[in-house]
Amino acid sequence: MRLATWNINSIRSRADRVLAFLERSGTDVLALQETKCKDEQFPRAGFEAAGYEVATFGLSQWNGVAIVSRVGLADVEQGFAGQPTFAAPTLEPVVEARAIGATCGGVRVWSLYVPHGRAVEDPHFAYKLEWLAQLKAQAEGWLTGDPAAQIALVGDWNVAPKDTDVWDLAAFAGLTHITPAERAAFAAFAAAGYTEVTREHVPEDRKYTYWDYQQLRFPRNEGMRIDFAYASPALAARTTGVEIDRNERKGKGASDHVPVILDLAD
DNA sequence: ATGACTCATTACATGAGA
Numbered sequence: 559m560r561l562a563t564w565n566i567n568s569i570r571s572r573a574d575r576v577l578a579f580l581e582r583s584g585t586d587v588l589a590l591q592e593t594k595c596k597d598e599q600f601p602r603a604g605f606e607a608a609g610y611e612v613a614t615f616g617l618s619q620w621n622g623v624a625i626v627s628r629v630g631l632a633d634v635e636q637g638f639a640g641q642p643t644f645a646a647p648t649l650e651p652v653v654e655a656r657a658i659g660a661t662c663g664g665v666r667v668w669s670l671y672v673p674h675g676r677a678v679e680d681p682h683f684a685y686k687l688e689w690l691a692q693l694k695a696q697a698e699g700w701l702t703g704d705p706a707a708q709i710a711l712v713g714d715w716n717v718a719p720k721d722t723d724v725w726d727l728a729a730f731a732g733l734t735h736i737t738p739a740e741r742a743a744f745a746a747f748a749a750a751g752y753t754e755v756t757r758e759h760v761p762e763d764r765k766y767t768y769w770d771y772q773q774l775r776f777p778r779n780e781g782m783r784i785d786f787a788y789a790s791p792a793l794a795a796r797t798t799g800v801e802i803d804r805n806e807r808k809g810k811g812a813s814d815h816v817p818v819i820l821d822l823a824d
Numbered sequence: 825a826t827g828a829c830t831c832a833t834t835a836c837a838t839g840a841g842a
Contacts, residue, residue: 594832675842733842770842771828772830777825778827804826
């Protein structure tokens with residue numbers, strides 16, 4: 559089975575690209591982030607015509623996550639238990655559309671769009687840390703008592719765990735994504751028993767998953783590695799390979815992130 | 825070339841992204 563994750567930066571702008579990717583890569587289950595549309599606006603028809611089921615969680619033009627699968631899609635959950643809320647200025651707190659779970663081909667898949675944080679002194683940053691802490695608390699519970707659990711926590715984590723996961727550490731001084739607090743929140747999933755399988759299979763430096771649209775970041779390979787896949791022990795044992803599909807950043811109309819693809823043994 | 829931001833909005837400028 560092939561399981562992929564991709565921050566698509568608007569599904570309505572790139573549905574054709576995603577359909578072509580599914581066909582070319584032979585991906586069975588795709589977790590999407592930043593779909594940037596409400597559920598009723600999601601372009602489902604093309605996916606269903608291609609033989610995929612679709613589960614979405616979108617509330618507005620911000621955030622939005624989805625899972626598409628051709629190996630079954632059951633027990634959909636929009637958001638996770640205990641997911642922190644966020645209050646935009648002048649608005650009531652809401653559970654944002656940043657997490658959706660579904661069981662696909664025997665794997666409990668979570669498509670995750672971790673809050674950005676914006677700036678270390680911004681309320682969004684504390685929200686980010688709490689969001690990760692609460693997700694970790696839930697994810698720890700999903701593992702207990704079931705050594706055979708097949709769980710994949712995949713998506714845009716908005717954390718660069720290693721100094722070499724950004725193109726120039728000095729350029730990030732004082733900014734989010736590289737702080738010890740964020741890295742500790744990310745590492746807590748490993749302490750809880752999950753394995754970050756993309757690092758295991760692609761350990762080399764400068765294997766980025768995101769390049770800013772500005773300042774020729776992609777042709778210069780000045781990117782960030784922030785899209786990851788934490789796997790439960792049984793799922794990690796099944797993971798035979800990982801590919802970061804760098805070619806998807808090329809050309810007109812690319813997302814600023816590329817797909818990360820996991821190969822799972824039957 | 826892999827190329828000089830992009831997306832969505834009761835839009836025409838603003839907020840968000842990282």
